[in-house]
Every structure is written in C-alpha cells, then in structure tokens.
Amino acid sequence: MxxxxxxxxxxxxxxxxxxxxxxxxxxxxxxxxxxxxxxxxxxxxxxxxxxxxxxxxxxxxxxxxxxxxxxxxxxxxxxxxxxxxxxxxxxxxxxxxxxxxxxQVPQSFAEALMLAAKQQEQIEEQQRQLEANSKEIVELNGAIAEMEPKVTYVDMILASKETVTTTQIAQDYGQSAKEFNVLLRNFGVQHKVGGQWVLYAKHLPFGYVQSDTFPIVHKNGTNGTVMHTKWTQKGRLFLYEELKKHNIIPLIEQNKKEEE
Structure with a gap:
C-alpha cells in the first residue's frame, strides 16, 4: 500500500x-x-x-x-x-x-519570496501535525511511541523539495556563485571551513539551509564524502532582506525601477 x-x-x-x-x-x-x-x-x-x-x-x-x-x-x-x-x-x-x-498572486519579487517562505512553513507545520497525530494514536492504544529525533529530522530533510542552490540565487542578482559567496562572506552571513561555505552560528537555528551528504571515490581509490548545501525558501527570503539592507536587489526589481 x-x-x-x-x-x-x-x-x-x-x-x-x-x-x-x-x-x-x-x-x-x-x-x-x-x-x-x-x-x-x-x-x-x-x-x-x-x-x-x-x-x-x-x-x-x-x-x-x-x-x-x-x-x-x-x-x-x-x-x-x-x-x-x-x-x-x-x-x-x-x-x-x-x-x-x-x-494569491504576488505583485513583486519580495512578495513572491515571502509567499514561498510562508508555504514552506505551512508544509513543515503539516509534517509536525502528522507526527503529533501519530503519537496520539499510539497513546490512545495504551502506549507511548518513542520517536527518534534524528530519524524524524532526516526524513523531513529528504522529503523537502523547496530548496535552491547558491548558483540559482546568484543568478537572480546577475552574479556568479563565486561572486555571490564572497558577497555573503563580506556581509557576515557565512564563512569558509575546510573548503566549504557554512553559515555563522547565529544563523544556524533558523532553517535557512539544508545539506545532503553523498559518497565519493577519490582519485587514489579511497572512499570519502562530499556535502552539498542548498538554501530553503526561508533562507532565500533571509538573503533578500540582508542584501536589500546594502542596496543590493534582484535583477527583476532593478528592471522594474528602470521602467518606472
């Protein structure tokens, strides 16, 4: 079934x-x-x-x-x-x-990002509600199910489809991924650790990014792993607000201002 x-x-x-x-x-x-x-x-x-x-x-x-x-x-x-x-x-x-x-039809790029972030929050709330309902059913049957937080967390990540790469977001601003990553570093959003861009600790609890780990085989034949990090819709909206503070806006809004 x-x-x-x-x-x-x-x-x-x-x-x-x-x-x-x-x-x-x-x-x-x-x-x-x-x-x-x-x-x-x-x-x-x-x-x-x-x-x-x-x-x-x-x-x-x-x-x-x-x-x-x-x-x-x-x-x-x-x-x-x-x-x-x-x-x-x-x-x-x-x-x-x-x-x-x-x-509802968004009227600007900012509204579109806010709507996407809101929809992601609704999806996460539905997932939490389903988990709560599952626990309640077990309790009504006379037992309390011990759910493993790690498993629930992994399942939620694997089920999430609402993510975008840094390259995709950079294109919204007419930049390459390399330029965009440096920009985020300069504004105190992220820093490099072991060749990997990671958020500063103050941004970590808010679900701005999601990371998947994949196995690889090195040239010398040894096994290893590589981590790919993507931005959630909440993270995308966070970047929009942060960059806007520095008068950096997406191309679509730049074009709109030129037309006006």
Whole structure:
C-alpha cells in the first residue's frame, strides 16, 4: 500500500474520525457499509489507501484508510448524528477558505519570496501535525511511541523539495556563485571551513539551509564524502532582506525601477 497522501480537496477517514470525535475503526466500518450503494449510483469505489502508524515497540505498521472527496464525505456523513455532520460541514468550509487564500498572486519579487517562505512553513507545520497525530494514536492504544529525533529530522530533510542552490540565487542578482559567496562572506552571513561555505552560528537555528551528504571515490581509490548545501525558501527570503539592507536587489526589481 502507498503512503497516505492528503490533498486539500480530499479528507481521509482518519481526519473525519478526528473531526467528529469517533474511533477511526468505527468510521471505516460506516464507510464500508455505505460503499455498495455508492458504487451502484456513481459506478466508482471509495479510494482506499493507508498511513504508517508508529508502534509501541518501535517501527511502523500500514493501517488502511479511505480518502474521500467533498461529495463522498458528505454522503458518508448522512450516517452520523447532527452534531457530527455540522462539524464536517464547517471543516470543509475551513479547507475551502484556506485553499482560496492560498492562490494569491504576488505583485513583486519580495512578495513572491515571502509567499514561498510562508508555504514552506505551512508544509513543515503539516509534517509536525502528522507526527503529533501519530503519537496520539499510539497513546490512545495504551502506549507511548518513542520517536527518534534524528530519524524524524532526516526524513523531513529528504522529503523537502523547496530548496535552491547558491548558483540559482546568484543568478537572480546577475552574479556568479563565486561572486555571490564572497558577497555573503563580506556581509557576515557565512564563512569558509575546510573548503566549504557554512553559515555563522547565529544563523544556524533558523532553517535557512539544508545539506545532503553523498559518497565519493577519490582519485587514489579511497572512499570519502562530499556535502552539498542548498538554501530553503526561508533562507532565500533571509538573503533578500540582508542584501536589500546594502542596496543590493534582484535583477527583476532593478528592471522594474528602470521602467518606472
């Protein structure tokens, strides 16, 4: 089974159970009991997936769940009481409001960077919420799952796609990566350690960069590793604000000023 994927236009049976305050097993049973009638009318089954549930003794177990769109969800809700139906209706209203607010068109390069950074924070918050939900489920089953922080941290890094290279950011300013790195050094953002550019300690806690380590083979046949560091969207916005203090702005904003 595939890992659980939550889309804004869908709601999982796990989320339904959380919203209406029922056991997930009972919600799954209600959905299964209503599926036959739904298939006869709509000629399609409910989408079945799974999520990974942390176990008291470590590791994870695949647990089945349904993923329903709004119509399917409200159809299933007819089996619930008035209060549960009201909670689901309000939940859908909240989801649709957030989705509408998400599609705002940035009017400047700065707004685009701020929007990207905000979206990354939302992704990280969703990841933290999923981890919290997983722990809560284990507790309700009578045990506390001991999650290893290192594993969670590595998983979060590997899952993140919102990163850009120094070369890409440098191009926004019409510079080479070499020139840009020297510029950041001069402004007290980073310094070189063992041939690798690293942030000063005061910037490290804020998630501005992410690093991946890859194995290599040296010319003499020995094994080694090399680290590639990329900037997150929060880091990209940080650089924009820092450079702007020194009257250094991206090409797109330079062109806009010339047109004005």
């Amino acid at each position: 595939s890992d659980l994927i939550i889309k804004k236009e869908t709601m999982t049976s796990l989320e339904i159970a959380e919203v209406i305050g029922m056991r997930h097993a009972d919600v799954m049973r209600s959905i299964r009991n209503m599926e036959e009638a739904w298939v006869k009318v709509s000629e399609r089954n409910f989408a079945l997936s799974s999520y990974k549930q942390a176990q008291p003794n470590g590791g994870y177990k695949d647990v089945p769940c349904y993923i329903l769109n709004k119509t399917e969800c409200l159809y299933v809700a007819t089996k619930f009481n008035d209060e549960a139906r009201a909670k689901l209706v309000l939940r859908w209203e909240d989801l649709e409001t957030k989705e509408r607010n998400q599609y």
